[in-house]
Amino acid sequence: MKAWLKGTMAAAVGVWGLAAVAVQAEEMVRIGVAGPFSGAYAAFGEQQWRGAEAAIVDINRGGGILGKQILLIKGDDACEPKQAMAVANRLVDNDEVQAVVGHFCSSTTMPASEVYDEAGILVMTHGSTNPMVTERGLKTVLRMCGRDDQQGTVGAEFVVKRLGAKRVAVLHDKDTYGQGLADAMKAHLHTLGLTEVMYEGLTRGEKDFNALVTKIKAAKADAVYFGGLHSEAGPLVRQMREQGVDVPLVSGDGIVSEEFVTAAGGGRFVKNVYMTFGADPRKSPEGKALVARFREAGYEPEGYTLYAYAVVQSIAAAMQESGSYNGVELANWLKRHSVETVMGPKSWDAKGDLKVSDYVMYQWDENGKYAEVE
Amino acid sequence: MNSYVIGQQLVNGVVLGSIYGLIAVGYTMVYGIIGMINFAHGEIYMISAYLTAITLAVLTTWGVDSVFLALILTLISSIAFTALYGWTVERIAYRPLRRSTRLAPLISAIGMSLVLQNYVRLAQGSRNQGVPSLMEGNLRLVGENPEQFVQVTYVQLVIVLTALISMGILSWTIQKTALGRACRATQQDRVMAELLGVNTDRIISVVFVLGASMAAVAGVLVTVNYGSFDFHVGFVTGIKAFTAAVLGGIGSLPGAMLGGLILGLSESFFAGFVNSDYKDVFAFSILVLVLIFKPSGLLGRPAVEKV
Numbered sequence A: 001m002k003a004w005l006k007g008t009m010a011a012a013v014g015v016w017g018l019a020a021v022a023v024q025a026e027e028m029v030r031i032g033v034a035g036p037f038s039g040a041y042a043a044f045g046e047q048q049w050r051g052a053e054a055a056i057v058d059i060n061r062g063g064g065i066l067g068k069q070i071l072l073i074k075g076d077d078a079c080e081p082k083q084a085m086a087v088a089n090r091l092v093d094n095d096e097v098q099a100v101v102g103h104f105c106s107s108t109t110m111p112a113s114e115v116y117d118e119a120g121i122l123v124m125t126h127g128s129t130n131p132m133v134t135e136r137g138l139k140t141v142l143r144m145c146g147r148d149d150q151q152g153t154v155g156a157e158f159v160v161k162r163l164g165a166k167r168v169a170v171l172h173d174k175d176t177y178g179q180g181l182a183d184a185m186k187a188h189l190h191t192l193g194l195t196e197v198m199y200e201g202l203t204r205g206e207k208d209f210n211a212l213v214t215k216i217k218a219a220k221a222d223a224v225y226f227g228g229l230h231s232e233a234g235p236l237v238r239q240m241r242e243q244g245v246d247v248p249l250v251s252g253d254g255i256v257s258e259e260f261v262t263a264a265g266g267g268r269f270v271k272n273v274y275m276t277f278g279a280d281p282r283k284s285p286e287g288k289a290l291v292a293r294f295r296e297a298g299y300e301p302e303g304y305t306l307y308a309y310a311v312v313q314s315i316a317a318a319m320q321e322s323g324s325y326n327g328v329e330l331a332n333w334l335k336r337h338s339v340e341t342v343m344g345p346k347s348w349d350a351k352g353d354l355k356v357s358d359y360v361m362y363q364w365d366e367n368g369k370y371a372e373v374e
Numbered sequence B: 001m002n003s004y005v006i007g008q009q010l011v012n013g014v015v016l017g018s019i020y021g022l023i024a025v026g027y028t029m030v031y032g033i034i035g036m037i038n039f040a041h042g043e044i045y046m047i048s049a050y051l052t053a054i055t056l057a058v059l060t061t062w063g064v065d066s067v068f069l070a071l072i073l074t075l076i077s078s079i080a081f082t083a084l085y086g087w088t089v090e091r092i093a094y095r096p097l098r099r100s101t102r103l104a105p106l107i108s109a110i111g112m113s114l115v116l117q118n119y120v121r122l123a124q125g126s127r128n129q130g131v132p133s134l135m136e137g138n139l140r141l142v143g144e145n146p147e148q149f150v151q152v153t154y155v156q157l158v159i160v161l162t163a164l165i166s167m168g169i170l171s172w173t174i175q176k177t178a179l180g181r182a183c184r185a186t187q188q189d190r191v192m193a194e195l196l197g198v199n200t201d202r203i204i205s206v207v208f209v210l211g212a213s214m215a216a217v218a219g220v221l222v223t224v225n226y227g228s229f230d231f232h233v234g235f236v237t238g239i240k241a242f243t244a245a246v247l248g249g250i251g252s253l254p255g256a257m258l259g260g261l262i263l264g265l266s267e268s269f270f271a272g273f274v275n276s277d278y279k280d281v282f283a284f285s286i287l288v289l290v291l292i293f294k295p296s297g298l299l300g301r302p303a304v305e306k307v
Helices: A003-027 A042-061 A081-093 A106-119 A148-162 A176-191 A210-218 A230-242 A259-264 A285-296 A305-322 A327-336 B003-034 B041-062 B067-097 B103-124 B154-176 B178-188 B190-195 B200-226 B233-248 B253-273 B276-293
Strands: A028-035 A069-076 A099-102 A122-125 A141-143 A168-172 A198-201 A223-227 A249-251 A273-278 A338-341 A344-347 A359-364 A370-372 B138-142 B149-153
Touching: A028 A042, A028 A081, A028 A305, A042 A069, A042 A099, A042 A285, A042 A305, A069 A081, A081 A106, A099 A106, A099 A305, A106 A122, A106 A141, A106 A176, A106 A327, A122 A305, A122 A327, A141 A327, A148 A176, A148 A223, A148 A249, A148 A273, A148 A359, A168 A176, A176 A198, A176 A223, A198 A210, A198 B276, A210 A230, A210 B003, A210 B253, A210 B276, A223 A230, A230 A249, A230 A259, A230 B200, A285 A305, A305 A327, A305 A338, B003 B041, B003 B149, B003 B154, B003 B178, B003 B200, B003 B233, B003 B253, B041 B067, B041 B103, B041 B200, B041 B233, B067 B103, B067 B200, B103 B233, B138 B154, B149 B154, B154 B178, B154 B200, B154 B253, B178 B190, B178 B200, B190 B200, B233 B253, B233 B276, B253 B276
Parallel strands: A028 A069, A028 A099, A099 A122, A122 A141, A168 A198, A168 A223, A223 A249, A249 A273
Antiparallel strands: A273 A359, A338 A344, A359 A370, B138 B149
C-alpha cells in the first residue's frame, strides 16, 4: 500500500473514532456494571443486572443525571480475579466509565477496585462483604451491603444462643469471601467461649464432599457453618442429609438464590438450613412499587436485585448533587450525605461501609423458600 | 479412630474412584491408540450429565415410573448421543491433524474442550441444573452403637456395579472380539495394521466412541448421585480422571481403573483423616512420586522401540 494512502486512512479512522467517542461521552453518563454474568455464579450477575437496568430506566425517564441520559456498560468477570482485572481495565480505558456498580465476588472486587481507585473512578459494590474491601484505605470504594465480620457475628450468636450448639464444624471454600466469612464466624465463636471442632476448606467446582461429611459425622458436630456459595453448599447439604447428618447448616449471603435449592437437588434437602442476609429489602416500604413492577414483569427481585438498584440510585444522587464525575469527590459526598434508596435511607462512614447494617437470620423450608427467622 | 469411620471413608473412596476410573478409560484408550491426550474428554462427561437430565425429563412426561427402566433408558440414550459427540469431535478436531506434529492435536483438544463448554453454556445457560433423586434409601451396617454405622446408598451400589459391568464389557470387547483385535493391532503399530488391511481411521473412531460411552455412563451415574451439575463440571473431574489414567499407566485399561481407585481412596482418606484443604495436594503428590519412580505409571509398560 502506498504511504500516502496509509496515512490518509489512518487519519480518517482516527478522526472517525475520536468523533464517535466525543459525541457519546458528551451525551451520556457511562456507568459500568461488573459482575459474574457467566460462570457458576451467573445467577448473582443476573440479579445485579436486573436491578441496575431497572434503576437506569427509572432515572432516565426522570430526566437522567444533570440532564444527561445514563448508559450501562456490562463487564463480565465470571467471579474470577484475573478476568476482573481485564474487565476493570477495559471499563476504565476503552469504555471510559464514570462510575462502576460492582463487582459481586469479594475476590474480584478487591483487585478491580484498585484499578478504579487509581483512575479516580467511583466504585460501589452491591454484594462484596469481605472486610478488606473497605479496609485498604482506597478513596473511591464504597459498598451497599454489610461486612462479613458483622455477618459472622450474627451467625455465631445464632448458632450458640438460638440453636444451642456446642460442637460447631466450620467449613469454607478457600475463597476470599468464603474463608473470610468462616474466619469471622470462628473469631466470634471464640469470643463466645466456644472452640470449633473442625475448621476446613473444600474445593470449588467439585461435587463430592462425602469424605468431609463423614468427618463431620465422626466429629459429632451439632451444627455446621459454611462460608461459601450455593454451588458447593447445595451438594454439601445433600450429602450431609444422605449420610444421616441432620444437624442445622448455617451459611451467609452466598446461598441467597433459588439456585441453592437446585444445587441441593430439591427442597427437602434444604430444610434446617439457615443463612444471614440483610433484612429483606423487598419488604421495605420504599421499594414496594418497584417490587410489584418486577413481579408484574415475571421476575422475582430476590437476593441482590434491589441492592444493585440502590447502588445506581446512590451514584446518580451523588453525581446530581455534587455536579461532578470525579470519583474522590463523589465518594466524599456520599460519605457526608444520606441517600434515599429503594431499601430506605442509606449513609456511609469514612471507610465507605454502611453506617447501619441489618443482618438477620433466614431459614429455608422444605418447599425451597426462605423466610426470616422470627 | 473408629472402624466405622474407616469403613465409611472406604465406601466414599471406592465410589469416587469408580467414577474417576470410568472417565479415565477414555483418556487411556485414546492415548494408547494415537498417543494424544484428549482434553475434551471431560466435556463429553459433562454433556452426558445434561443428556441425563433431558432424558429423565422426557421419560417423566411419557409417564415412565419404574426407576430401573428409567435408568436403563437414560444410560442407552446418553451413551448413544455422547458416542455421537465423541465420534464428531474426533472427526472435526483430530483426524485432519493426524499427520501433523504431536503438539497440534493437543492444542486442538484444549480448543475443543473450550468450544464444548461454551456451547453448552450458551445452549443451556450457566445456572445449576438439577434432577430429582431417583432412588432413596441405603444399606446400613450398624455396629454396637446405633449411631455408628457404615452406609452405602443404593445409588452408590448402582455406581460401583455399573462401573464394574461396563469395565467388564469393555475389556471383553478389547480382548475377545475381532474389533478389539483390530484396536490392539492399531495400538501396537498403526502403519503395519493398515498394511494388513485394518481400516485404522475407523478403528480410531471406534476408540473415541468407546471412550465417550464410558464417560457417558459416568455422567449418568454422577448426575443421579449428586443431583446437580453445571456446564463446568467436566473440568475438575476431567483433570482428576486424567491424573488417574497417568497414575495407573496411560494406555492400560486396568491401570485406569486402578489409578481411579487409588486417587478416589487417597482423596477420601486424606480429607477424612488429615485435612481436606490439602487433599488435592496430597493426591497430586502421589502422582509426582509415582512418575518419578515409575515413569510409565503403575501398570504401564515402558515404551518399546519398534523394530
